[in-house]
Amino acid sequence: MRRLKVLTWHTHGSYLYYLSQAPHDFYVLSKPGRPPGYGGRTGNMPWGDNVHDMPVSEARHHQFDCIVFQDDAQYEKDQYEFLSASQRALPRIYIEHDPPREHPTDTRHPVDTPAVLLVHVTHFNALMWDSGSTPTCVIEHGVKVPDGIDYRGQLECGLVVINHLARRGRRLGADLFDAVRAEVPLELVGMGAQELGGLGEIAHAKLPAFAASYRYLFNPIRYTSLGLAVIEAMMIGMPVVALATTEMSTVIDNGESGFIDTNLGTLVGHMHELGRNPALARALGAQGRKRARERFAIGRFSDDWDRALRHVTDLARAPAYGQPY
Numbered sequence: 001m002r003r004l005k006v007l008t009w010h011t012h013g014s015y016l017y018y019l020s021q022a023p024h025d026f027y028v029l030s031k032p033g034r035p036p037g038y039g040g041r042t043g044n045m046p047w048g049d050n051v052h053d054m055p056v057s058e059a060r061h062h063q064f065d066c067i068v069f070q071d072d073a074q075y076e077k078d079q080y081e082f083l084s085a086s087q088r089a090l091p092r093i094y095i096e097h098d099p100p101r102e103h104p105t106d107t108r109h110p111v112d113t114p115a116v117l118l119v120h121v122t123h124f125n126a127l128m129w130d131s132g133s134t135p136t137c138v139i140e141h142g143v144k145v146p147d148g149i150d151y152r153g154q155l156e157c158g159l160v161v162i163n164h165l166a167r168r169g170r171r172l173g174a175d176l177f178d179a180v181r182a183e184v185p186l187e188l189v190g191m192g193a194q195e196l197g198g199l200g201e202i203a204h205a206k207l208p209a210f211a212a213s214y215r216y217l218f219n220p221i222r223y224t225s226l227g228l229a230v231i232e233a234m235m236i237g238m239p240v241v242a243l244a245t246t247e248m249s250t251v252i253d254n255g256e257s258g259f260i261d262t263n264l265g266t267l268v269g270h271m272h273e274l275g276r277n278p279a280l281a282r283a284l285g286a287q288g289r290k291r292a293r294e295r296f297a298i299g300r301f302s303d304d305w306d307r308a309l310r311h312v313t314d315l316a317r318a319p320a321y322g323q324p325y
Contacts, residue, residue: 142301
């Protein structure tokens, strides 16, 4: 089957890397200076040969099979500024990475047309958004980690992996991180981590091996999508302690493959327990690894995206484009 030419944006580097595991060519928009959202093929990801840099000034002169949007500004502004009218008529997909912000149940999604496929990354997100007339589907995350990396957990310290936590506030749990590290040893990594006394960013390819030394991963996020860092930790057998909110409540079986709760004091108690009991941490991590490999395998994710991309491009050639996927 013919490989498709897909135009998209560098919105979330890790997600783009995993998306590019699908058997197609991805052209990623870039601007001079590589500002956020327009990084093209940049960063420390081990990009494959199917990921191509696409300067915004050249995009309207190139042929594509499909456009994949990943945030509102791309859909509402960029397509009119950088693409031709014929390109804007191509099959289009919008990846919604987050749950609604304005109101958890009554927010209408900005994409409201049967001519675009809206892809949610979790079932929770799909449940909460009012998607109107837009056909929708859910493609759950898929991740892969380098071979030969296994959880060790020799450090009694917990690890938090969140980019720019200081500026993202309560929604990402900055206050909870600060409260918990007064009770148990915690280290923070990610872009801007130094703002909260953390270590800074660890290159994505090196993060699994780095994380493997810590006893557990703590995810203090109140309300956002399921973090890839959580799944990546589970994939190496690292136990996860997290708030039982959004999609997380379906990922961790409390006391079997990790610990989840909405009571922060209860979670702190579990962290103390993991610090004292490395055997418990290993047992929970092993169950979490089994669950993650069953649910979030990169092969399943790649197949789902291949099917979605071919679905919308096939519909564009059919008489009734826009039927729900």
